Amino acid sequence: MVDCRHAPDPQAALTRLQAAGDLEVWAETVHGEATGGRPRHELQPAPVLAIYTAPPFYDVLRAAVARVAPERVYLFAVDPGMDRPQAFLRRLAGLVHHIVRAKAGRASLTELAAATAQRERAVRKGLAWLAARGDIAVLGEQDGVVELARGGTPGAPDELRACGLQLRALLDETASYRDYVAHVDKDALISD
Numbered sequence: 001m002v003d004c005r006h007a008p009d010p011q012a013a014l015t016r017l018q019a020a021g022d023l024e025v026w027a028e029t030v031h032g033e034a035t036g037g038r039p040r041h042e043l044q045p046a047p048v049l050a051i052y053t054a055p056p057f058y059d060v061l062r063a064a065v066a067r068v069a070p071e072r073v074y075l076f077a078v079d080p081g082m083d084r085p086q087a088f089l090r091r092l093a094g095l096v097h098h099i100v101r102a103k104a105g106r107a108s109l110t111e112l113a114a115a116t117a118q119r120e121r122a123v124r125k126g127l128a129w130l131a132a133r134g135d136i137a138v139l140g141e142q143d144g145v146v147e148l149a150r151g152g153t154p155g156a157p158d159e160l161r162a163c164g165l166q167l168r169a170l171l172d173e174t175a176s177y178r179d180y181v182a183h184v185d186k187d188a189l190i191s192d
Helices: 010-020 030-035 058-068 085-102 109-116 120-133 157-183 186-191
Strands: 024-026 048-053 072-078 106-108 136-142 145-150
Touching: 010 030, 010 048, 010 072, 024 058, 030 048, 048 058, 058 186, 072 157, 072 186, 085 106, 085 109, 085 120, 085 136, 085 145, 085 157, 106 109, 109 120, 109 145, 120 136, 120 157
Parallel strands: 024 048, 048 072
Antiparallel strands: 106 145, 136 145
């Protein structure tokens, strides 16, 4: 593993790596578009993997590395900025609006998790919070695909508060893990 976490210009360092050869870039949220990277569920086998955005949790990291099966890993671990409730919920609400308008309200939890750089558990809780607020209706979930609709019936204030606290706890866990990734010895990261 090559440590690139302290590169002064991570995107420029990644661009140099991309010019050098066969490289799979794991980048989520707006970083995927900016770097030409892919979200976790679209990664392909490659000899080299660049982990551009910091993973949300160890199981997601392990699954991505297993999917690519690289011989070499470059660790950038750029914070995607999705660990605060307001930022996460704003992005999730925007995604839901697009899904309802353009995809008949159906979305994969995996895709939503990648688009928010979070775990599926956080996405579920975020959807529950939006539903408790009355912004959306969660019509169902089957095989990892949720069906959503615009508008809904607001829940009781206690339900909204409980969802908010649970969501904050999940986002705090992710933030703690990202902080760990930012500071841990690079060789211990994947072997943990």
